[in-house]
Amino acid sequence: MSEMNFQVNLQGMIELLSKHLYSNPGVFARELLQNGVDAITARKKLGHSFEPKILIELYASKTVVIHDNGIGLTEPEIHRFLSQIGSTSKREELDGGDDYIGQFGVGMLSCFVVSTEIVLITRSALEGDTLEWRGRQDGTYTIRKLKREAPIGTSIYLTCKEDYEEYYEWYKLEQLMTHYGEFLPVPILLSEDRYERNINGALPPWQLDRQLALDYGETQLGHRFLEAIPIKSLIGEAEGIAYILPYAVSLQAEKKHKVYVKRMLLSDQMSQILPEWAFFVTCIVNVGGLKPTASRESFIENELFFTVRDELGQCLKRHLMLLALTDPDLFEKIVKIHYVSLKAMAVEDDELYQLFIRHLSFETPYGMMRMGDILQRSSNIVVSSTLDEFRQVARVAKAQNVMVINGGYVHDFELVRKLEEYDKDTQVGVLDPINFTNLFQDLTASELITASPFLSLADKLLERFQCRSAVKRFEPAELPVLYNTNEEFNFLRMAEQTRAESNELFGSVLDVVIHEIHEVPYARLCFNYNNPIVQQAIDCGNPEMQKLCIETLYTQSLLLGHYPMSSEEMKLMNMSFMSALSIGLGQAGET
Numbered sequence: 001m002s003e004m005n006f007q008v009n010l011q012g013m014i015e016l017l018s019k020h021l022y023s024n025p026g027v028f029a030r031e032l033l034q035n036g037v038d039a040i041t042a043r044k045k046l047g048h049s050f051e052p053k054i055l056i057e058l059y060a061s062k063t064v065v066i067h068d069n070g071i072g073l074t075e076p077e078i079h080r081f082l083s084q085i086g087s088t089s090k091r092e093e094l095d096g097g098d099d100y101i102g103q104f105g106v107g108m109l110s111c112f113v114v115s116t117e118i119v120l121i122t123r124s125a126l127e128g129d130t131l132e133w134r135g136r137q138d139g140t141y142t143i144r145k146l147k148r149e150a151p152i153g154t155s156i157y158l159t160c161k162e163d164y165e166e167y168y169e170w171y172k173l174e175q176l177m178t179h180y181g182e183f184l185p186v187p188i189l190l191s192e193d194r195y196e197r198n199i200n201g202a203l204p205p206w207q208l209d210r211q212l213a214l215d216y217g218e219t220q221l222g223h224r225f226l227e228a229i230p231i232k233s234l235i236g237e238a239e240g241i242a243y244i245l246p247y248a249v250s251l252q253a254e255k256k257h258k259v260y261v262k263r264m265l266l267s268d269q270m271s272q273i274l275p276e277w278a279f280f281v282t283c284i285v286n287v288g289g290l291k292p293t294a295s296r297e298s299f300i301e302n303e304l305f306f307t308v309r310d311e312l313g314q315c316l317k318r319h320l321m322l323l324a325l326t327d328p329d330l331f332e333k334i335v336k337i338h339y340v341s342l343k344a345m346a347v348e349d350d351e352l353y354q355l356f357i358r359h360l361s362f363e364t365p366y367g368m369m370r371m372g373d374i375l376q377r378s379s380n381i382v383v384s385s386t387l388d389e390f391r392q393v394a395r396v397a398k399a400q401n402v403m404v405i406n407g408g409y410v411h412d413f414e415l416v417r418k419l420e421e422y423d424k425d426t427q428v429g430v431l432d433p434i435n436f437t438n439l440f441q442d443l444t445a446s447e448l449i450t451a452s453p454f455l456s457l458a459d460k461l462l463e464r465f466q467c468r469s470a471v472k473r474f475e476p477a478e479l480p481v482l483y484n485t486n487e488e489f490n491f492l493r494m495a496e497q498t499r500a501e502s503n504e505l506f507g508s509v510l511d512v513v514i515h516e517i518h519e520v521p522y523a524r525l526c527f528n529y530n531n532p533i534v535q536q537a538i539d540c541g542n543p544e545m546q547k548l549c550i551e552t553l554y555t556q557s558l559l560l561g562h563y564p565m566s567s568e569e570m571k572l573m574n575m576s577f578m579s580a581l582s583i584g585l586g587q588a589g590e591t
């Protein structure tokens with residue numbers, strides 16, 4: 001049995017890298033800059049004194065040359081690291097390997113996307129020969145010693161491949177080098193003929209003070225952000241700046257953060273570097289302690305990654321807490337714009353809940369109110385689980401001084417329910433619309449005796465509509481009745497109405513559903529004894545007039561509450577209206 005080696009089809013590898021691993025052909029610029037910086041780092045480790053520099057030259061012949069004065073390569077290193085795909089010098093040093101940006105030993109291949117041949121001329125800081133390596137796309141390479149002595153370092157020559165001419169134009173090269181390298185810690189110069197331009201040198205945004213960082217955000221990211229928050233993770237050697245967006249964003253919107261690794265741009269589209277809840281910010285962050293994936297467009301998501309992400313999130317939280325104390329106006333503004341996002345955050349996170357809850361607004365019978373103001377008004381709160389239920393009681397609740405909050409909007413119900421956990425003096429009840437009228441003032445014993453026949457009559461008349469009656473005193477006095485239902489009742493009504501209009505097959509399915517409801521739910525019609533008409537109807541003792549009054553008020557309350565009416569209820573409404581009209585006209589004729 002003979003042992004053989006795998007054969008690597010370099011052409012296929014390049015295809016794979018360019019089409020699937022790298023997002024665009026321009027990444028060769030990133031790989032070359034990174035190799036130059038790494039080589040300079042390695043030479044510095046030798047203790048050499050030199051002025052680090054990377055020079056990129058562009059020639060009219062559509063050739064690009066990248067010179068660095070880094071450590072260079074010896075002949076054995078060329079065979080080992082350059083000519084073996086996947087082999088890298090940057091994993092060698094167990095103690096100091098983390099100082100390098102590269103780690104996989106494949107980055108150079110990206111040059112083959114834009115160049116058919118890579119020519120590398122190098123002189124190692126460790127020995128004297130100047131060497132030339134020529135690597136070709138078909139997988140062959142040559143090495144030869146040159147007679148001339150080059151300075152210590154490496155020069156890489158790329159010559160234009162058909163269809164990639166654009167990458168050999170000044171504007172494109174300048175844009176690529178700036179994109180990836182503007183904050184690299186080594187001076188980078190781009191030159192053509194006698195023209196030379198410095199690519200980097202400006203302070204990175206994470207080293208700017210707040211005002212300058214905000215100005216940078218405006219000029220570079222196109223927004224006057226509400227705030228620039230410094231973010232840091234010691235364990236991830238990360239520091240950055242998180243900008244609070246000046247407009248509301250949807251929870252689903254894709255988050256795009258700009259992430260640098262050891263000051264080289266990794267990606268400007270990274271979504272995961274901040275916690276899920278941080279969708280109201282966009283950040284620029286430089287990370288030293290996390291490992292990029294081979295595509296260099298995201299990080300390997302290990303335990304360390306999640307710890308770093310949490311630490312960065314903590315910085316946001318701490319800053320918001322500080323802002324609430326030091327700049328309440330700005331804090332209010334942030335809450336106002338991002339309240340949907342902040343509500344979602346507060347539901348999930350107890351610390352944020354405590355931070356935001358008093359500043360978030362909720363719908364009450366008095367309009368939208370901040371929770372802080374709601375709690376100042378009342379420590380007894382009732383929250384509805386639906387918008388419908390809130391609407392049923394809002395007006396009456398206000399007149400009774402009962403603080404009802406609409407819990408029908410996303411997150412509001414949970415947020416209000418959580419209040420009791422944080423504020424011992426606050427009581428939160430869930431609105432039960434049917435029993436809501438129990439909060440109202442009872443009639444005296446003698447009034448109740450008088451009202452009893454009226455209520456029995458009402459129960460009898462309304463039984464077929466699954467409605468029971470009660471009588472209380474409540475405000476506003478001009479409201480004669482309050483009709484309340486709950487979810488269960490509404491469901492039954494809807495099922496019954498659909499049943500009446502549906503065909504046999506679907507109807508029998510609905511029969512089963514209706515049959516499953518063991519206890520038939522009832523709506524409640526609460527008469528208001530403070531209302532003069534109701535009082536008159538109860539006190540008059542005339543069953544005919546009482547019937548008319550009950551039927552009219554019942555159907556009117558359905559109309560006013562926008563409840564769907566059955567055909568029987570419509571008929572009842574018409575009849576009671578006509579009767580009232582004819583009685584009224586009769587009386588008019590008598591006078």
Ligand SMILES: Nc1ncnc2c1ncn2[C@@H]1O[C@H](COP(=O)(O)OP(=O)(O)OP(=O)(O)O)[C@@H](O)[C@H]1O
Binds near residue numbers: 154
């Ligand atoms: N400018 C340079 N100076 C000195 N050595 C270099 C230079 N460019 C490349 N090399 C050597 O070639 C090796 C392979 O480079 P390549 O860019 O393919 O991978 P890498 O930088 O090691 O890792 P990665 O794939 O993560 O970029 C390097 O590890 C380094 O030893």
